[in-house]
Amino acid sequence: MSRDRGRFLPLLTRIPYALGLGVIESFELMNGLYAFTLYFFVALIVNLYDTRMRVQAIVVVNLALCIATSKMFAYYPVQIDLGALALMTAACYFVLTDRHWFAGLLCILALASREFGIAVLLCGVHRTFRRGRLWPDGLAYLPGVLTIVVVRTLTYSEEALTASDAVANLELWGSPVFIAAFLYFVVTVFGGISTLLVLHPHWCFARLRQEPELATFLIVVVGLTAVGNLDIWRYLAFALPVVVALVAHYYRDRVHVAMVERSIAAGMTFVTVFTQRPFAQMDTALYFRDWFPLYDIIGQTPSPDLLALWVTRLIALALLAVTLILIGQSNPPMRDSVS
Amino acid sequence: MAGRLQGMSRWGIARIDLVLLAALLVVSLVPVSFEIARASSPGPAARVAMSWERVNQGALAEGTLPLWNPYQFGGRPHLANPEMLSLYPPHVALRLLPLPLFFSLSFAFHAWLAGAGTYLAARYLGVPRVASAVASAAVLSTRLFIPIEDLAYSIDVYRLAWLPLAVACALRSADRQSWLPRPELVVVAAFALLASALRPAPLVAAVVASYVFAAMWRSPLGGWRHLIAQPLLLGCLAFGLSAFQIAPTVRFWTVMGGDRDLLPDVPPRSLADGGSTQQHPEIAATIRSLDAPGRLLSACDRAIDGADLVALDMPGVGGYGGFLLADYARFSNLVRGPQERMRAVFDGIPEAAQGPARMDLLKLLGVQYLVSCQPPDSQRWTRLSESRGVGVYRANFAAPRAFWTCAPVAVGREEMEYRLRRSSYDNHVALQPYLIVNVRWPAGMTDSDRSRLESQLHLAPHRDIGDQTWEYNLLDRSRENIAAIVQHPLVEDTQGIDRGTLALLASAGAVPAFDEPKSEWIMGANGCDAPPVPATIQALDHFDGTMTVEVEAPRDGMVFFSETYYPDRRAWVDGRRVARMRVNLAFTGVPVPAGTHRVDLQYDMRSFWWGTAVSLVTLVVWMTSERRVRRR
Numbered sequence: 001m002s003r004d005r006g007r008f009l010p011l012l013t014r015i016p017y018a019l020g021l022g023v024i025e026s027f028e029l030m031n032g033l034y035a036f037t038l039y040f041f042v043a044l045i046v047n048l049y050d051t052r053m054r055v056q057a058i059v060v061v062n063l064a065l066c067i068a069t070s071k072m073f074a075y076y077p078v079q080i081d082l083g084a085l086a087l088m089t090a091a092c093y094f095v096l097t098d099r100h101w102f103a104g105l106l107c108i109l110a111l112a113s114r115e116f117g118i119a120v121l122l123c124g125v126h127r128t129f130r131r132g133r134l135w136p137d138g139l140a141y142l143p144g145v146l147t148i149v150v151v152r153t154l155t156y157s158e159e160a161l162t163a164s165d166a167v168a169n170l171e172l173w174g175s176p177v178f179i180a181a182f183l184y185f186v187v188t189v190f191g192g193i194s195t196l197l198v199l200h201p202h203w204c205f206a207r208l209r210q211e212p213e214l215a216t217f218l219i220v221v222v223g224l225t226a227v228g229n230l231d232i233w234r235y236l237a238f239a240l241p242v243v244v245a246l247v248a249h250y251y252r253d254r255v256h257v258a259m260v261e262r263s264i265a266a267g268m269t270f271v272t273v274f275t276q277r278p279f280a281q282m283d284t285a286l287y288f289r290d291w292f293p294l295y296d297i298i299g300q301t302p303s304p305d306l307l308a309l310w311v312t313r314l315i316a317l318a319l320l321a322v323t324l325i326l327i328g329q330s331n332p333p334m335r336d337s338v339s
Numbered sequence: 340m341a342g343r344l345q346g347m348s349r350w351g352i353a354r355i356d357l358v359l360l361a362a363l364l365v366v367s368l369v370p371v372s373f374e375i376a377r378a379s380s381p382g383p384a385a386r387v388a389m390s391w392e393r394v395n396q397g398a399l400a401e402g403t404l405p406l407w408n409p410y411q412f413g414g415r416p417h418l419a420n421p422e423m424l425s426l427y428p429p430h431v432a433l434r435l436l437p438l439p440l441f442f443s444l445s446f447a448f449h450a451w452l453a454g455a456g457t458y459l460a461a462r463y464l465g466v467p468r469v470a471s472a473v474a475s476a477a478v479l480s481t482r483l484f485i486p487i488e489d490l491a492y493s494i495d496v497y498r499l500a501w502l503p504l505a506v507a508c509a510l511r512s513a514d515r516q517s518w519l520p521r522p523e524l525v526v527v528a529a530f531a532l533l534a535s536a537l538r539p540a541p542l543v544a545a546v547v548a549s550y551v552f553a554a555m556w557r558s559p560l561g562g563w564r565h566l567i568a569q570p571l572l573l574g575c576l577a578f579g580l581s582a583f584q585i586a587p588t589v590r591f592w593t594v595m596g597g598d599r600d601l602l603p604d605v606p607p608r609s610l611a612d613g614g615s616t617q618q619h620p621e622i623a624a625t626i627r628s629l630d631a632p633g634r635l636l637s638a639c640d641r642a643i644d645g646a647d648l649v650a651l652d653m654p655g656v657g658g659y660g661g662f663l664l665a666d667y668a669r670f671s672n673l674v675r676g677p678q679e680r681m682r683a684v685f686d687g688i689p690e691a692a693q694g695p696a697r698m699d700l701l702k703l704l705g706v707q708y709l710v711s712c713q714p715p716d717s718q719r720w721t722r723l724s725e726s727r728g729v730g731v732y733r734a735n736f737a738a739p740r741a742f743w744t745c746a747p748v749a750v751g752r753e754e755m756e757y758r759l760r761r762s763s764y765d766n767h768v769a770l771q772p773y774l775i776v777n778v779r780w781p782a783g784m785t786d787s788d789r790s791r792l793e794s795q796l797h798l799a800p801h802r803d804i805g806d807q808t809w810e811y812n813l814l815d816r817s818r819e820n821i822a823a824i825v826q827h828p829l830v831e832d833t834q835g836i837d838r839g840t841l842a843l844l845a846s847a848g849a850v851p852a853f854d855e856p857k858s859e860w861i862m863g864a865n866g867c868d869a870p871p872v873p874a875t876i877q878a879l880d881h882f883d884g885t886m887t888v889e890v891e892a893p894r895d896g897m898v899f900f901s902e903t904y905y906p907d908r909r910a911w912v913d914g915r916r917v918a919r920m921r922v923n924l925a926f927t928g929v930p931v932p933a934g935t936h937r938v939d940l941q942y943d944m945r946s947f948w949w950g951t952a953v954s955l956v957t958l959v960v961w962m963t964s965e966r967r968v969r970r971r
Contacts, residue, residue, distance in 0.1 A: 061548075259465045262556045263465055266552070267474075274478070279544070316480045319476055320474065322470075323461075323466075323470045323474040326466075326470035327470050
């Protein structure tokens with residue numbers, strides 16, 4: 001590949017490329033930096049709710065074992081998603097700490113990277129509105145809105161999601177397989193972390209009512225995923241900042257007995273290892289079988305082995321969920337700010 | 340405490356826990372009968388694993404170690420490749436069983452192991468019994484996660500099965516206030532290391548994570564030094580105890596140092612719908628009845644593939660994977676025809692049936708039989724049997740597994756590849772540089788007719804250059820053969836031959852000078868004025884790597900073996916050890932003086948014995964240390 005093709009690379013990736021690294025190595029280096037940034041801000045968000053170092057460590061370790069936040073980019077490094085996710089997480093941290101001008105700046109970068117950046121922008125606007133600080137803090141997000149306009153009008157976007165595409169994609173919801181896959185990936189997108197939260201829906205709703213800007217963030221991401229294509233978990237991954245905030249909140253509110261804390265941490269990590277299979281060596285066949293099975297099922301004649309595999313996975317996931325519930329039941333909540 | 344078993348009480352395990360683990364074992368054994376049926380008609384992945392285990396079982400039947408797989412790739416080291424699981428204790432224990440039962444039971448055992456390990460780890464963490472049982476049931480159900488034809492026999496199954504138990508043992512060991520890890524953790528780590536084909540990354544991650552986890556929740560009164568010392572010592576002990584496998588493997592990796600760029604030993608997934616002798620029982624029966632010691636080449640993977648070679652007790656060319664046999668693959672790519680690529684991947688020689696395959700090089704592979712999905716050139720191959728479009732053919736040329744020829748010449752690597760690519764062997768196994776002529780055939784001529792004429796006129800096809808014209812290497816450069824070409828009624832035109840005087844206008848290309856160290860041996864580079872003398876085979880295709888031949892050498896020269904070169908397969912001539920040579924990239928050559936000689940190839944087992952000694956020493960040191968720790 002000739003060096004002048006570097007102009008097709010993402011802006012930041014051009015730096016290591018210009019310094020002499022190859023295309024793949026440049027992406028890998030930047031993914032390393034993005035991963036560090038992502039986990040750093042994840043730890044900071046956890047710290048906002050629960051200051052125990054080991055809680056931060058468990059959350060970061062779990063995310064580092066997940067496909068959506070780690071393994072995908074190890075196997076398929078030439079993507080911008082990890083960088084966009086890191087920017088969104090950093091922006092969300094600044095939103096949650098009410099440093100809106102930092103957040104607004106990061107929103108610009110996030111929106112220039114991926115369209116999901118709009119979630120954090122709306123989250124920030126909502127928070128300033130809720131706190132009665134739409135003026136002047138809300139102005140910090142105006143450049144982000146302009147970025148959307150600029151990106152959408154002045155740049156060429158390959159296969160950008162249009163309104164008609166979104167409506168057409170809604171037809172997928174007529175397929176029970178798609179619904180099952182959507183539910184599966186909602187539960188497992190962040191391994192044990194997301195499983196733990198899904199098992200406590202009432203508690204999660206209550207927390208989201210307390211900080212409704214997080215609900216805004218979540219609704220935008222889930223909504224875009226719902227009208228997106230078959231890459232379900234790739235889009236759900238952008239809900240990470242909200243999930244991190246919720247799980248940290250969960251630990252603070254509900255886990256105080258050391259042994260239970262240990263059991264939940266172990267159980268959560270176990271579910272992560274189990275559902276994300278971080279040790280499995282990837283190849284193209286596994287990529288589609290394990291990560292994007294809908295491409296081999298919807299509109300195709302799926303092999304019985306593939307269907308059997310996924311039915312069994314759903315059963316195993318149900319058993320794991322029961323395990324987590326049973327572990328959680330041995331933990332009397334010491335404080336529940338809902339009630 | 341009443342109800343608790345004395346030995347297990349330190350795990351916090353009661354009788355009910357043992358009952359649950361036993362129940363788990365029963366559950367894991369339930370699918371065995373179903374899986375025996377599936378394993379009896381295996382698909383590609385299963386057949387590859389079965390072929391490896393067949394070698395292990397064959398060696399056991401011969402009363403030897405499975406050092407050498409004589410069936411694939413012209414022979415390949417077996418035990419030294421850790422993926423063959425030759426010395427993996429659970430498999431050694433099951434080795435006398437029939438293969439379908441062997442794999443089904445092994446799989447059940449590993450599924451149970453994963454479930455039991457999960458249960459113990461959960462219990463140790465204080466998880467309620469019911470929750471632990473449900474978690475272990477979830478893990479056990481992962482057995483169904485793996486379609487038997489896809490990953491059932493993969494190394495991942497064995498490698499991952501030990502991890503929960505390793506975590507359980509590591510968590511428990513972390514509570515031991517001693518620098519020495521608990522014995523059960525050492526044993527589990529050693530087994531897991533062997534099960535993982537010496538790829539310890541997941542095991543290391545699991546153990547280290549367990550110790551870190553224990554450190555995060557341990558009492559502040561507890562020391563922390565043992566949490567560092569124990570994993571380090573565990574690594575030393577596990578590697579020491581596994582040295583009987585590690586030493587041959589390290590030797591394997593080091594002696595084949597520059598030869599690592601071939602596919603790993605995994606079956607190609609693209610074969611998911613193909614390949615099984617069971618679909619062609621008549622072909623399998625024919626192959627089993629073959630008695631000459633030649634190798635079989637399959638140009639029809641959907642009928643016979645590399646995994647079948649072992650099942651059929653048939654030495655063949657190729658196989659699956661071939662890690663560290665890159666030079667063999669490069670040679671096979673040369674055989675495929677005059678192409679410029681030299682890929683270090685064995686992807687068959689389909690051109691052997693119909694196409695520009697180099698017959699001179701095919702002979703060096705010892706190919707005597709061909710399985711083809713289409714009728715091959717009848718000048719070269721005679722049909723033995725046919726079933727539903729698939730045929731078994733015997734070569735019309737002799738391709739002895741070993742023969743005497745003139746001494747090889749030392750050349751550099753580049754020169755070796757240049758000469759092999761731009762020269763061909765004549766009947767005296769002397770290299771003749773290519774002499775290229777073009778021949779135009781009449782329109783509408785069939786491939787089989789053209790192939791027949793090429794054989795008849797001693798033309799080795801290079802490529803189709805269009806307008807019914809082909810480029811050929813002229814093998815027989817005698818005036819009679821040139822006249823036969825020019826005057827043949829079906830030859831419309833030629834280029835490179837003066838049709839009036841029958842003189843050759845083209846000339847063989849001169850070999851350029853190569854400035855490189857002469858690290859390789861090539862046969863026939865300086866010509867050879869004596870024809871090859873086939874050796875009499877006394878013993879071959881043994882799992883301990885033994886091959887014995889007798890040869891009458893007309894003068895000083897070399898015995899060429901169509902056997903893959905491996906440095907630890909040493910040579911003896913009349914009982915005296917001699918240096919063997921790597922000839923023509925990938926083959927074994929043994930220098931012999933004039934006269935009648937007995938030549939032996941034998942596998943050198945020293946690395947295995949050294950490793951075993953290290954394992955025993957480690958065992959003694961560890962047990963002594965453990966006893967001291969317990970006394971304290």
